[in-house]
Amino acid sequence: MSVTEQLIPASFEQAAAALAAAAAERRPVRIVGGGTKQGWGNATGVPGLELRTSELDDIVEHNEGDLTAILEAGVPLAQAQRRFAAAGQMLAIDPFLGDAHEATIGGIVATADSGPHRHRYGAPRDLILGITVALSDGTIARAGGKVIKNVAGYDLGKLFCGSLGTLGLILAVSVRLHPLPARTATALGVSGDPDALAAAVRELAAAPLELEALDVAWRAGRGGLLARSGGVQASARAVRVAAIMRDAGLTSTEVAEDDAALWARQRAGQRSTASVLVRVAARPTALPALLRAVQAADGTLVGRAALGHSYVELDPAAVEAFERRLPSGAFVTLLDAPTPLKETIEGWSPPPSEPALELMRRIKARFDPADVCNPGVFVGGI
Amino acid sequence: MQGICGAEHVLTHPDALATYRSDGLAHYRQTPLAAVLPGSTEQVQQIVRACFEAQVPWVARGAGTGLSGGALPVAEGILIVMARLRRILSIELDDARVVVEPGVTNLAISRAVAPTHFYPPDPSSQVVCSIGGNIAENSGGAHCFKYGFTTNYVTGLEIVLTDGSVVALDRDAPGYDLLGAFVGSEGTLGVATRITLRVVPKPEAVRTLVAFFEDTSAAGEAVSAIVAAGIVPGAIEMMDRLTIKATEQATGAGYRQDAGAALLVELDGPEAECAARLEEVLDLCSRERAIGIRRAESEDERELIWRARKAAFAAMGRIAPAYYVQDGVIPRTRLPEVLRRIDELAVEYNLQVANVFHAGDGNLHPLVCYDATREGEPERAEELAGLIVKTCVDAGGSITGEHGVGVDKKAYMPSMFSEPDLEAFQRLRCAFDPHGLANPGKVMPTPRLCGEVPGPYREHPLERAGVAARF
Numbered sequence: 094m095s096v097t098e099q100l101i102p103a104s105f106e107q108a109a110a111a112l113a114a115a116a117a118e119r120r121p122v123r124i125v126g127g128g129t130k131q132g133w134g135n136a137t138g139v140p141g142l143e144l145r146t147s148e149l150d151d152i153v154e155h156n157e158g159d160l161t162a163i164l165e166a167g168v169p170l171a172q173a174q175r176r177f178a179a180a181g182q183m184l185a186i187d188p189f190l191g192d193a194h195e196a197t198i199g200g201i202v203a204t205a206d207s208g209p210h211r212h213r214y215g216a217p218r219d220l221i222l223g224i225t226v227a228l229s230d231g232t233i234a235r236a237g238g239k240v241i242k243n244v245a246g247y248d249l250g251k252l253f254c255g256s257l258g259t260l261g262l263i264l265a266v267s268v269r270l271h272p273l274p275a276r277t278a279t280a281l282g283v284s285g286d287p288d289a290l291a292a293a294v295r296e297l298a299a300a301p302l303e304l305e306a307l308d309v310a311w312r313a314g315r316g317g318l319l320a321r322s323g324g325v326q327a328s329a330r331a332v333r334v335a336a337i338m339r340d341a342g343l344t345s346t347e348v349a350e351d352d353a354a355l356w357a358r359q360r361a362g363q364r365s366t367a368s369v370l371v372r373v374a375a376r377p378t379a380l381p382a383l384l385r386a387v388q389a390a391d392g393t394l395v396g397r398a399a400l401g402h403s404y405v406e407l408d409p410a411a412v413e414a415f416e417r418r419l420p421s422g423a424f425v426t427l428l429d430a431p432t433p434l435k436e437t438i439e440g441w442s443p444p445p446s447e448p449a450l451e452l453m454r455r456i457k458a459r460f461d462p463a464d465v466c467n468p469g470v471f472v473g474g475i
Numbered sequence: 476m477q478g479i480c481g482a483e484h485v486l487t488h489p490d491a492l493a494t495y496r497s498d499g500l501a502h503y504r505q506t507p508l509a510a511v512l513p514g515s516t517e518q519v520q521q522i523v524r525a526c527f528e529a530q531v532p533w534v535a536r537g538a539g540t541g542l543s544g545g546a547l548p549v550a551e552g553i554l555i556v557m558a559r560l561r562r563i564l565s566i567e568l569d570d571a572r573v574v575v576e577p578g579v580t581n582l583a584i585s586r587a588v589a590p591t592h593f594y595p596p597d598p599s600s601q602v603v604c605s606i607g608g609n610i611a612e613n614s615g616g617a618h619c620f621k622y623g624f625t626t627n628y629v630t631g632l633e634i635v636l637t638d639g640s641v642v643a644l645d646r647d648a649p650g651y652d653l654l655g656a657f658v659g660s661e662g663t664l665g666v667a668t669r670i671t672l673r674v675v676p677k678p679e680a681v682r683t684l685v686a687f688f689e690d691t692s693a694a695g696e697a698v699s700a701i702v703a704a705g706i707v708p709g710a711i712e713m714m715d716r717l718t719i720k721a722t723e724q725a726t727g728a729g730y731r732q733d734a735g736a737a738l739l740v741e742l743d744g745p746e747a748e749c750a751a752r753l754e755e756v757l758d759l760c761s762r763e764r765a766i767g768i769r770r771a772e773s774e775d776e777r778e779l780i781w782r783a784r785k786a787a788f789a790a791m792g793r794i795a796p797a798y799y800v801q802d803g804v805i806p807r808t809r810l811p812e813v814l815r816r817i818d819e820l821a822v823e824y825n826l827q828v829a830n831v832f833h834a835g836d837g838n839l840h841p842l843v844c845y846d847a848t849r850e851g852e853p854e855r856a857e858e859l860a861g862l863i864v865k866t867c868v869d870a871g872g873s874i875t876g877e878h879g880v881g882v883d884k885k886a887y888m889p890s891m892f893s894e895p896d897l898e899a900f901q902r903l904r905c906a907f908d909p910h911g912l913a914n915p916g917k918v919m920p921t922p923r924l925c926g927e928v929p930g931p932y933r934e935h936p937l938e939r940a941g942v943a944a945r946f
Contacts, residue, residue, distance in 0.1 A: 158699055158808035159837070181705055205652075218655050219627050226899075234899035235892070240804045241620075242836040243873035244613045244659050245880055245891055246918070247900045248626070251655025260651075272705030295569055299591060301679035303744050326747040374647035376570050399571070402647075424647050441649035448642045452906065453651050459902035472650045 099143045105225070105233055105264045108149065112262060113231030115142055116463035122229075124258040124467055126167060126200030129191035133204055133428055134257045134470035136435050141465075146199050149264060152176055154239070160270040161222065161239055166199025166263045173198060182270045185214035189360040199263045205255030208360050209306035209321070212397050214271060217254050223267040224250040226260070229461045239267040252456070258467040259475055260460040274305060274323025278331035279352035282343030283317040287384035290316045290398075293341035294380060298399035300337065302330060308359050309398040311384050318343065318398060319355055362395035363404040363428075369438065370406050370429040371415075377401040379420035386418035409434050416442060441472050476511050476553070479521045484512040484559075495554050498539040498546040499600075503882055507534070507548035512556045516633065516641075516668040522555055523666065524639025532912045535666040537577065537608030540600040542800065543881030545612060545661050545917055552915075555666065557607050563587050564669070572630060574671050577607025581614075584672065592674040595622035598877070599785055610667050613659030615877035617710040617784070620835030621743075622675075624877075626658040631671030634664075637908045641668075656903060661879050662914040664907040678743035681709070682753045683771040685780050686760040687734035691715050691830065694736035695810045697763035698834045701740070702807070704759065706752050708835065709743040712784050715814075717794060717829040718842075719783075725790035728783035731767055738765075738834065739784055787831040788842070794827060795844030797853070799860040802884075803867030804876040807837035816866050817841055824859040826852070838876035839867065865890055880918045888920040901925070 102108035115122045121141030125131065146167035153163040157180045164173055170186065171194035177183050187208035190196040196206075202224075207216045214220065223237030226249070236249035253263055284290050290309060297307055297320055305323040309316060318338060322330040328350060335346040349355060364370060375383055377399055387394045390411040396403030407415055409430065416425060416439075425442045427435070445453065450473045457464070457475045469475075476485045486492055487509045496504045508531075513519045526533045532552035539546055548554045561578035566587055573584060573594075581601040584594040597616035598604055604614070609625045610632070630646040632654055642665075644654040657664055688694040694713055701708065714722065714730075714737045723730050730737050740756055742749050760768055771777035791798050805813050814830065821828040827844040841863050845856035864874050864887050874880070874887040888897065897919065905925035907913075916922065 156806060156808065158702065159806040160702065161806070215623070215627055218652055219623065228899070232895045232899065234895045236896065236899065238804075238871075238873045238891070240806055240837055240872050240876075242615060242624070242804050242833070242838045242876040244615075244877060245873050245875050245884070245888065246896070247903050248613075248655055248659055249899060249903065251626075251652045252903065254652055254655070256651055272707065275705060298571060299568065299676055301676045301745060303678075303748070324745075324748045325751045326745070329747055330745055378567075378569050401570075424645075424649060426649060445648060445650045446643065448636075448640050449644070449648070449650060449653065452636070452642060452653060455906040455909075456651055456653075456903065459906045460899075 097140050097142065099145065101145045101148050103148045105227065108144070108262055108264060109227035109231050109233050111144060112227050112229045112466070116229040116465050119463060120465060121468050122465050124203070124262055126197035127169060127191055127195035129196045130200060130204050130206065132435065135440055135474065136432070137469040139468060144262065146197060153265065155180070157182065161241065161267060162270060163239060163265060163267045164198045165265045167197050169194065170196055170198050170201055177270055178273060181273050183273050184220065184268050185210045185271050186217055186220060187360065189363045198266060202254055202263055202266055203256060203258050208363070209308050209356055209397065211402065212304060212306045212399060218251045220269050221250040221254065221266050222269055224253055224263060225265040226253060226263055228261040229463045229465050233264070237267065241269050257471050259457060259471045261466055274327065275325045276327040277305065277321055277323045277352055278327045279319055279321045279349045279355055280331045280334035280338060280346065281317060281319055281349060282335065282338035282346040283315060284343045285315050286342070287316065287381035289342040290318060290384065291378070291380040293318055293338050293343050294377065294398040296337050296341050297334065298377065302334060306356070307397065307399045309380065309394070309396055310359065310362065311387055311394040314388060316384060319359065321352060321356070359395045362393065362406070365406045365429045367431065368406050369409050369412055369427070369434065370404060371412070372426040372428055373403045373405055373419065373423055375401045375420055375423035379423065382420040383423070386415055389418055390415035412438055445472055476509060476522065476525070479518050479525065480511055480513050484514065486510040495536065495539070495548060495556065498536070498541045498544060500542055500544045500883055503544040503547045505548045505550055507550065507552055507554040510554040510556055512559050514559050519555065519666060519668050520635050520639055520641055522553065523635050523637060526553055526912060527638050530910060530912070532915045534914050535607070535611070535662050537605030537611070538580070538603050540604040541608060541612060541879065541881065542802070543875065543879040543883040545879050545881035546608070547882055549915060557605065560668070568592060571675065572671055572673055574669065575606055577610070577667050577670060578605050580604065581606055581609055588674045589677070591677060593677050594628065594672060594674050595619070596625045596628060606670055606672070607667055610658050610670060611660065611662045612877070612879040615838070617712055617833060620711065620833065621707050621709050626655065628673045629654060629658050629670065630673050632657060632667045633669035634667050636665045637910065637912045661881060661918050663904055663918055665913060678709070680746040680749040681741060681743045681777070682749050683739070683741045683777040683780055684756070685730065685769050686738045686740065686765040687731045687767040688736040688738065688765055690735035691814050692811045693764050694738045695834070697738055697760050697765065699808065700759045700763055701756055702835070704755055706755060708740050710739065710741040711833070711835040712739040713737070713832055713834040714784065714787060715830040717827060718787050718831045721790040721794045721829065722783040722786050724793050726782045726786050728779050729769070730783050734766060739780060784831070791829060791842050791844065794829065796846050798845065799843040799856050801839065801841050801843070801860050801863050802875045802878040803839050803864050803872055805837045805839065805867050805870045805872035807834070809870040810837065813866055813870050817863055820859055820862055824855050826856055826859055836876070837872065861887070882917055885918060885920050
């Protein structure tokens with residue numbers, strides 16, 4: 094979208110009024126948080142208003158004893174995490190946050206972005222307790238609550254997760270927190286054989302280990318597994334995990350106590366500046382086929398091994414061939430691509446079925462009847 | 476309907492319909508025009524389509540164990556009973572998932588994936604309640620503080636919308652999270668006919684104990700200490716003096732009768748982690764003035780400890796002929812003041828209130844006891860139950876943690892949500908069911924119609940220009 098004007102609302106009311114004013118003029122609005130994922134979704138080139146959440150940046154509540162918090166949309170996640178960590182807690186959402194750690198909670202929710210912790214704690218949708226949004230008719234509405242258990246009303250929080258700002262502006266979310274593990278330790282193992290990696294994943298995923306994360310990485314014909322244990326007995330468990338990896342045929346197995354950098358590297362692999370980066374969701378058992386497709390395309394992969402969620406970096410010329418080799422039932426979402434190329438690559442494949450898409454269009458029409466919130470960026474041109 | 480399901484699966488006689496007049500909340504009763512028991516997804520689809528064409532409302536019903544009147548029939552509508560759809564379609568443990576039909580019971584899923592795996596959400600009706608009902612209500616259970624709720628385990632659904640169209644939803648599919656919106660929508664957005672669930676490895680070790688305290692506030696302090704230590708038990712359940720008395724009479728589980736509160740703590744996970752954490756919990760309970768602690772040394776003892784907790788609702792019959800159960804949630808740290816307020820209200824209304832709750836997540840289940848033969852007492856009890864719900868909302872909580880709104884709590888919705896909030900809910904409902912045919916009269920406090928969609932979906936100018944036409 095080409096920006097003709099920028100607005101930085103300082104309150105929920107100002108934000109809602111700005112949306113309503115744009116709707117009255119039928120003027121498209123582009124919503125911006127930390128600005129780290131602006132390229133995601135369809136590139137539209139629509140001229141319009143840029144609405145930034147940078148002044149909606151209050152950590153409204155951190156209820157330590159209840160393990161909950163309320164964050165305004167513009168709060169950088171890294172800043173919130175520092176606050177939670179001081180109380181021995183975390184919000185278990187850990188995507189790549191940008192080079193300057195500028196990604197905001199609002200942007201992360203709107204893109205449903207996640208990281209290695211997804212293995213144990215789920216995606217943003219699983220950790221959001223409530224949401225406050227501004228709609229394009231000027232409404233400010235809230236759904237959910239701030240307690241960790243609540244079934245009153247519809248779960249609009251989940252509906253807004255991953256909606257790319259097309260339903261309205263997320264103003265604030267309430268979230269569930271978890272205790273930071275007392276200690277962590279990561280077991281590692283490598284193999285150039287996709288089947289050996291998959292066998293180790295199968296063993297680890299079925300074992301009662303309560304791993305904090307279980308990731309796979311693949312680059313230049315060689316793959317590795319990373320399994321993070323957490324808790325007071327983390328090191329002993331990591332030794333056990335390494336033994337399972339060894340028995341499954343992985344080599345160079347070891348345990349790293351100081352494991353933060355390993356995981357930061359996995360997260361960084363979820364983004365690309367120069368090449369194409371796609372997110373692939375497939376059955377966990379499709380891992381060998383996926384790794385072979387990556388290898389054939391000379392790509393690299395990081396991902397959540399037991400969930401079947403992977404991030405694949407590819408040369409633009411290799412994308413089509415890669416997708417042809419994918420196991421059936423896989424979903425591919427284009428995240429990053431050099432600008433001119435973005436418009437030539439499918440954003441989502443396969444696209445939603447026509448009945449599902451029709452339902453999504455009806456939802457869009459109810460929540461954003463003026464069709465001004467990030468128009469065109471979503472599936473099916475929503 | 477007979478043409479779709481066969482005459483024997485369409486019930487219209489008042490005697491045959493008597494079973495279906497209410498769900499687990501028996502004081503709400505309504506006889507539907509007919510109860511229909513489809514035997515396949517296709518039949519469900521045909522029934523819903525027939526209802527759409529005739530503009531007849533319908534209610535889907537699982538096992539009928541719900542506690543909010545969510546499956547209460549509508550007088551002028553059809554009740555679609557999903558009980559015959561109870562096949563487990565596939566078990567795929569290498570992908571940690573199962574595919575089932577909606578009539579399968581909650582417990583049957585855990586049994587199907589045993590002994591290596593289990594399905595964590597465990598409502599106390601799990602022996603009989605159906606997974607389809609769990610999806611409608613986003614059911615919880617004693618273990619959800621650690622493991623999460625139904626919504627965290629549903630990864631795929633096939634749903635029939637009110638116009639009879641079938642939509643497959645997958646958690647990983649592109650687009651809006653329709654799956655997330657559907658789970659917990661109390662049967663008002665459509666009906667699920669095929670369900671894919673995530674299952675998880677069974678914990679290596681389980682350690683269970685019950686600690687007794689002078690009163691609920693001391694027990695509450697112990698819960699706070701456990702949570703502050705970074706421990707996430709598989710379950711933490713609290714019972715007050717009255718509940719202990721009733722359940723002990725019913726089960727003889729050996730709970731101390733002189734205690735003002737019992738705290739059931741269950742830790743599960745890797746063996747060494749569990750053992751280390753158990754010592755911490757024992758230590759913390761002692762430090763918070765526990766007057767006695769009993770550890771389960773065997774699976775039998777564990778079952779005995781749990782038996783008292785699980786019998787809590789049923790055992791209340793020994794205290795009073797009838798009760799209202801509420802399902803409010805509070806931020807856990809507000810527990811002492813909320814329990815104090817409940818005590819004050821009980822004195823003011825001259826009624827007994829027994830408290831049993833999921834202490835980890837602040838989900839209270841106050842049981843307001845009454846005798847229906849006493850003039851005015853049911854009304855007083857209902858009023859008191861309502862004030863307890865209001866107390867929960869005022870403390871920053873919710874009117875319902877796991878039972879759902881249904882018909883029972885819809886009047887309380889405005890205490891928790893503003894008119895714009897409710898309108899936002901209605902937008903979702905109208906996108907799925909513009910004619911209001913699925914489970915009408917539930918969830919929303921007042922009946923409301925869907926306005927016209929503000930114009931049909933319009934082609935965006937950019938689509939016309941060919942700029943944003945692709946997926």
